[in-house]
Amino acid sequence: MFVNFFKALRRRGVPVTFNEWLLLQDALSQNLIDSSLTRFYYIARSILVKSEGHFDKYDQAFLECFGHIESDDDLIRRIEERLLQMPPLQLTEEEKRMVEELSLEEARARFEERLRNQDDDLHVGGNRAIGVRGRSPYGAWGYNPAGIRIGQHQSRMRSAIQIAEKRTFRNYRDDVTLDTRSIKTVLSYIRQVVREGPRDMLDVEGTIDATCRNAGELEFIWERARKKRIKLMLLMDAGGTMNPYSELVSRLFSAAKDIVKDLRYYYFHNCIYQELYTDIEQMSAVSTRKVLDQTSRNYKVILVGDAYMAPSELLSRNGAIDYWYRNDRPGIEWLMDVRKRFRKVIWLNPEPAEWWASVPSTRMIQRIFPMYELTLEGMRSGARALIKA
Amino acid sequence: MDRFKGTGSYILSDALREIVNASIVLRRPLLLKGEPGTGKTELAQVIAEDLKLRLIRWNIKSTTKASDGLYVYDTVQRLNDSRFHDKDVSDIKQYIKLGKLGEALCAQEQVVLLIDEIDKADLEFPNDLLFELDQMSFDIVETGEHFKASHRPIVVITSNSEKELPDAFLRRCLFHYIEFPDPEMMERIAKVHFPDLKQNLLTQIVAKFYFIRQRHELRKRPSTSELLDWIQAILAGGITEGELNKRLPFLGVLLKTEEDVARVAVH
Incomplete structure (x- = not known):
């Protein structure tokens, strides 16, 4: 049921899986939705979408698939009113028995036939079958408890379409917002547990082992408590084409500074050569070789840059954009050195991912580093790549 | 069930x-x-x-x-x-x-x-x-x-x-x-905690609260519990609607950093 909705969600990048889809079918068959489009909107969302970042995409998919349906709760109210006007069904015992004998298949077949022949001004949609069933004066259905259930619960909810149209969750979209707090959240994903501080935690395994070796005389072994920390190195492009993104990069930088104790950061101009800069305005340089040698392999490294440059800047000796700058090794070799030195390196690119393929230098850099968009979603995938064993 | x-x-x-x-x-x-x-x-x-x-x-x-x-x-x-x-x-x-x-x-x-x-x-x-x-x-x-x-x-x-x-x-x-409650819902929440609160005063307090909350530069935006504390403080201090119109009393209850208080108090 509603396969097109499933597809619309997937197309918009909401990671819905088949199991969740089955769970929704389960919810439908247990009549949790109770013929209300609004209830369907909320319950389906709780089953299919697991992050408020995807709520806006859900709203859009919902509008695409169900936007044409007129307000459902209103319809139910109208049906209910008409039902109330109708005299209660008077069935003889024989008739009741006949109703009970009617199998669901038969009932459904008759019902559908009824629907087809019905000339009615009410719009009929598949998911409202129960609703229409109830208003049909066809005796058997009025007697069936399922038919009368419509609109039993009064609803103060707004109509689902109106809610989806409001798109309240636009601001939660992962691919749009990137404030300091959300960057911090993402960066904190890559914190890892290490042992640190005074030895004040009892090591049970060690204690047992030592006690046994000590012929049963108790011998306590203490170890350091586990704490969280990240070792992170940021390498940021401060070249001219990065100017539009300087605000974004500085937000990333200030967030990293706040939560990472062991933060190392350097700047570069378009591409990395033999020198990195600790301060871009004063051009105070340090040797790239030294930085690579003196930084532990365990540092997670994030390069931030648009990877947008002339191929010669990447591939040629003395290709640096600054005319007076002489580099005897092409930039791409330095980049490969960075990649080789550290276990985990990613590249964050503020340009939209769909442009990457059209920029030759970006394509080449993508072959060296896993590249992610500098958006919340991109950073999340990047962070995941950084902590993968 | x-x-x-x-x-x-x-x-x-x-x-x-x-x-x-x-x-x-x-x-x-x-x-x-x-x-x-x-x-x-x-x-x-x-x-x-x-x-x-x-x-x-x-x-x-x-x-x-x-x-x-x-x-x-x-x-x-x-x-x-x-x-x-x-x-x-x-x-x-x-x-x-x-x-x-x-x-x-x-x-x-x-x-x-x-x-x-x-x-x-x-x-x-x-x-x-x-x-x-x-x-x-x-x-x-x-x-x-x-x-x-x-x-x-x-x-x-x-x-x-x-x-x-x-x-x-x-x-x-x-x-x-x-989601963070909208003003209407917030009034309902406040009424549960302060059933005797006058409607006019409540509406005004809630309006002021959302006015403060909407300011983007705040480091920590006040939440429901802070609003409830604020209402308590306003009631205890006997602040009337008229006074509330002119100034924002007990800001420290709503805002938890000095910078935030300074930012809001200036305006």
Whole structure:
């Protein structure tokens, strides 16, 4: 049921899986939705979408698939009113028995036939079958408890379409917002547990082992408590084409500074050569070789840059954009050195991912580093790549 | 099975009520996210009260391990007892202490289990719970015992998104994001706590509150609990509507950093 909705969600990048889809079918068959489009909107969302970042995409998919349906709760109210006007069904015992004998298949077949022949001004949609069933004066259905259930619960909810149209969750979209707090959240994903501080935690395994070796005389072994920390190195492009993104990069930088104790950061101009800069305005340089040698392999490294440059800047000796700058090794070799030195390196690119393929230098850099968009979603995938064993 | 309706002291949206019921019927844990102060933790309490079930609350810390939630085998105590011959150390059962999750699974009646702030724990923590939450059963390896919940607990999990939760875990949950209440809902919430508050004054307080909250430069935006404190302070101080119109009294109750107070007070 509603396969097109499933597809619309997937197309918009909401990671819905088949199991969740089955769970929704389960919810439908247990009549949790109770013929209300609004209830369907909320319950389906709780089953299919697991992050408020995807709520806006859900709203859009919902509008695409169900936007044409007129307000459902209103319809139910109208049906209910008409039902109330109708005299209660008077069935003889024989008739009741006949109703009970009617199998669901038969009932459904008759019902559908009824629907087809019905000339009615009410719009009929598949998911409202129960609703229409109830208003049909066809005796058997009025007697069936399922038919009368419509609109039993009064609803103060707004109509689902109106809610989806409001798109309240636009601001939660992962691919749009990137404030300091959300960057911090993402960066904190890559914190890892290490042992640190005074030895004040009892090591049970060690204690047992030592006690046994000590012929049963108790011998306590203490170890350091586990704490969280990240070792992170940021390498940021401060070249001219990065100017539009300087605000974004500085937000990333200030967030990293706040939560990472062991933060190392350097700047570069378009591409990395033999020198990195600790301060871009004063051009105070340090040797790239030294930085690579003196930084532990365990540092997670994030390069931030648009990877947008002339191929010669990447591939040629003395290709640096600054005319007076002489580099005897092409930039791409330095980049490969960075990649080789550290276990985990990613590249964050503020340009939209769909442009990457059209920029030759970006394509080449993508072959060296896993590249992610500098958006919340991109950073999340990047962070995941950084902590993968 | 009774349906969850909500109690008078906790104002909840219809959407959330439907989702709570869906999670009970579909037998899936309910994962709640939302700004601090939107009543994520309280919801579990309300469910328990409404359905008259016992609430078992498991507070997660950064050092919490999933296995601790099931049971802890106190080896040190046993080792220590073995030196003095006053206890039967061959009886391992007395050194097994059930954790909160274990308690919920072993309960004779249905319970509500709240796993509070699951994002504080290690990244692998939610994955370690998958089997137990799916099957609602666990083994105690040391004694060879097997426990299976006789009544599936209603599981409510809260997260402040400090960490991303693993996909496998998310797939098994129902998810709801509690939005910050709109002014109308906020008035209803305030009325529950201060039934005698005059409507005019309340409307004005709430309007001022949202005026302050909407300012983007605030470091920490005030939440519901701060508003309730503020109302308390205004009532205790005998501030009238007229006065409230001219100035913002007791700003320190709403705003928790000096910079924020300075920013708002200037205007």
